[in-house]
Amino acid sequence: MFLSGVRVMETEEVVDGCFSLLLEGKNIAVNAYPGQFIHMRIADNLLPFLRRPFSLAETFPEEGLFRIIFRLIGAGTKILSRVRRGDVLDCLGPLGTGFKPCEDLRLSILVGGGIGVAPLLFLAKKLQEKGNKVIMYYGASQSADLIPVHQFLPPGVEINLATEDGSSGFPGFVTDLFQTHLQNGLLPEEIFACGPRLMLQKLAEVHRNKKIPMQFSLEEMMACGIGACLGCSVEMQRGENETVFKRVCRDGPVFKSCEVVW
Amino acid sequence: MFLSGVRVMETEEVVDGCFSLLLEGKNIAVNAYPGQFIHMRIADNLLPFLRRPFSLAETFPEEGLFRIIFRLIGAGTKILSRVRRGDVLDCLGPLGTGFKPCEDLRLSILVGGGIGVAPLLFLAKKLQEKGNKVIMYYGASQSADLIPVHQFLPPGVEINLATEDGSSGFPGFVTDLFQTHLQNGLLPEEIFACGPRLMLQKLAEVHRNKKIPMQFSLEEMMACGIGACLGCSVEMQRGENETVFKRVCRDGPVFKSCEVVW
């Protein structure tokens, strides 16, 4: 974990209301692995008061660069959407426990909903580098919201799109699209997912039926981002009858689907 | 009084830490007279929460332009020092009761300390247009702090400079310089002053001795800026034995020196 100033190298509005920042920060670029995140200070004043967490969407360890992709939501992301090349941002990272794919994986399935696709881009690249076949399912509510994911993915990753209004790709939820493929004979060894809670919940059902191991990246409000304040705790199963609170920022954000208490 | 967006036409750091903004706002430019001020919203968020008051330093009624000159003090002026040409600022004005020079004046003396010179620049121009002879006394702590006042004054205004450390002009307080001129036979009809409270207090003594009418522009913390909140009240003499609180933002900022309770 490092606290450092990172320089903005490139800014791009990849799709309406959705931005990519390419940042220079050697420590983060070299040490991060997929599923981890950074905790960014938005302003050196009170507005907003807390840092904001963003998943690492890509790293270039040799160049010391990394990317985040974020959607404009409120005050913090608004300010962040206006930074310029050359600005220096105060960044804490890499943070958290990310995806831990099984070593002898051959085929990996990635399911992303909305901006939740960001950490999966990093994961897809890494898995493919290791020789995996990667199939990505990616859904949004409408065509205009779809991030051009191919732009951040190596060739060879299979991309299946779904939009709820049917304006692009499969018409419906990304989980429905994925279900169809499952029914048509797709045989995933492990599934990695990030997206709205409802989407993850649907996937967890699939899991219960098919017994495919799944890793989910969760979100929760964060203050410290490093495990000290216990602000980001979520309930997890421990054994059969007991639950405990685990910290999204340190024990997660990635958890096994079977742990999560819905 | 108008509430409107004013466009930044020109920004200049006239001297280290001191900025001039030329702003486009017809209503203000046309209606303002010297000693009045504007109340500026610095940001459309919470930082800072309150507006900030700035004296009008010059107006161009035909072009619909006006100028403020301000010193970098804290959070608000920091943000204001970074605005760019084309930005639109939320501005309330013109506000307050300004200088009311005697109609049949021939010779006017202006005494300014520090950034307090700003409203006097506007006044000097107006007085000269009316055919007055204008002599300005202007002091700062050191040469590096002196605003290039000639830049904002019509030719013909006599400028006498003083610096406390003697790095420019008369070495000492501007009030001492002025005293010297008084002793050497200067015969002011009316004096207009703006600056630190201590400077005004010294001038008030001169007044008590020489009985020259004086008008002082005062400062106080402001919330509403229009007379409603009673936050900016200062104590004023009413008759011999009674005092009342008057509002700097509406009854002032300009008051007769004999009214002020020190």
Place this chain on the structure above:
Amino acid sequence: MADLRVKLGPLELQTPFMAASGTFGFGEEYASLLDLQKLGALVVKGLTLRPRKGNPPPRIVETPAGMLNAIGLQNPGLDVFLSRELPRLKKSGTAVIVNIAGDTEEEYVTLARELSRAGNGVLALELNVSCPNVKKGGILFGTSPSILASLVEKVRPVCTLPLIVKLTPNVTDITEAARAAESSGADILSLVNTFLGMVIDVASRRPFLANETGGLSGPAIRPLAVRMVYDVYAAVKIPLIGMGGILTLEDSLQFFMAGAAAVAIGSANFPDPLTIPRLTGELNKYMKKEGIDSLEEIIGAAHQNTV
């Protein structure tokens, strides 16, 4: 236009957005910026029986997301109010609520009696038992439920207008004061007044305000005020006027959902004098979009256990 009218017991307002006492003066200054008739009501600056000079400057200071004020109830007194301010206010057509403060029960009673007289055109009275900035500005009345009850009982019979009691937040349990005011005859409760605070000027090593302490208002206190409205709503049956740091429509919706039937805008008028007309327009749009016919549908909604 959605129906923005609200009924608070005996008090009917055109819209739920009022100007909070002390932040809108007697309306005169704002009249050139906005139409005073469009306010739900204008609560005038705290009025006392005799004129009051107020505290020496500095009286205000900015704080993170807020401000402290220690005006000290500067006001022209009842007589000047009745002869000069009230006739002008009535002419403007705005709904006038008078905020009153006294050093003694008798002063409150006299003020309430005089202001209740027919023909004055005052819409309601707000008992200020919570001004933190004058030694006897009612803060004593506000912090003790029994003293508060005694005061309200005395004022009630002479007050023929709707009687609002404005609660102080500087207490251990605001619901106690709320219940005391309700059971002794208040028609409506308004909350909150300001929180007692201090800023120290580290250069001079002295409190910044001449009065040393001042009352904190603005967005900084909003979560505290929302919590108090939420608690008081569950404790009493009479309607509430909520306030404390409202800037945006969302802020005011928090108060409505916590249980306020109307809200007052205070410090927000300073950065944006057009806050009230802006919120009125936005509430209208919001109600249309959400299909809300009457504000009553959302008042206290946050107390329901279903999502």
Place this chain on the structure above:
Amino acid sequence: MADLRVKLGPLELQTPFMAASGTFGFGEEYASLLDLQKLGALVVKGLTLRPRKGNPPPRIVETPAGMLNAIGLQNPGLDVFLSRELPRLKKSGTAVIVNIAGDTEEEYVTLARELSRAGNGVLALELNVSCPNVKKGGILFGTSPSILASLVEKVRPVCTLPLIVKLTPNVTDITEAARAAESSGADILSLVNTFLGMVIDVASRRPFLANETGGLSGPAIRPLAVRMVYDVYAAVKIPLIGMGGILTLEDSLQFFMAGAAAVAIGSANFPDPLTIPRLTGELNKYMKKEGIDSLEEIIGAAHQNTV
């Protein structure tokens, strides 16, 4: 280096900057960012006799210039603390103060007795009688001066360490609680804990936090906390630890001048984990520039009537 050491009755600290309870965990997480030995003291997360699960999420929400938290005293309990956290903390060389909370007087007493045992290496105890986020998290003890006095009287005999009592600000008169704690044996008072607040999520029309209410901290509350430290300083003789919204050196100077002999940094650690080392350096420079030899010269300075 100016002399930054401070003495708070029986407690000596290397610097006046402490990490506030609940914001620095057990130090482990911050250890990779800064040298824990450089803290004046680390006040660990509120400890209870038995492990505590804490509240369901969401537990925190940002507010204007601050945040609400409703952690609910999640902690591993005394045994795990003694066997796992404390040895590690001692090894780090930091000055450890343990913040304790209980549902009953007996729990406080047991905690105080066990933690006082020689060899534990705990520097002092802080009695948390002011956590607003658990039904029995001590807030009841904190809001009644007599109940507080009784608790402190019971804990005092078994506590061989310096005893700090942390006051809640959610009271009508904080000096009453302060005096009660002083006269029943507290060595030091710390103030303030968080203010009870609420944010309503207008989309779901429900309180945002699962616990409904949470404690407000951060710059928003600073003027309120400074005022309370100022008042308590005038009311008691024992030393004070001030906290509430400190971000900058100027903020901490306000607390020193109001009367705090040391200060704790809470929420500011989240935006800037290096706040404490930064302030330590800045205080050193400030004291040199102002020719201040010992911090004592400015503690309580704002109470002097001369400028």
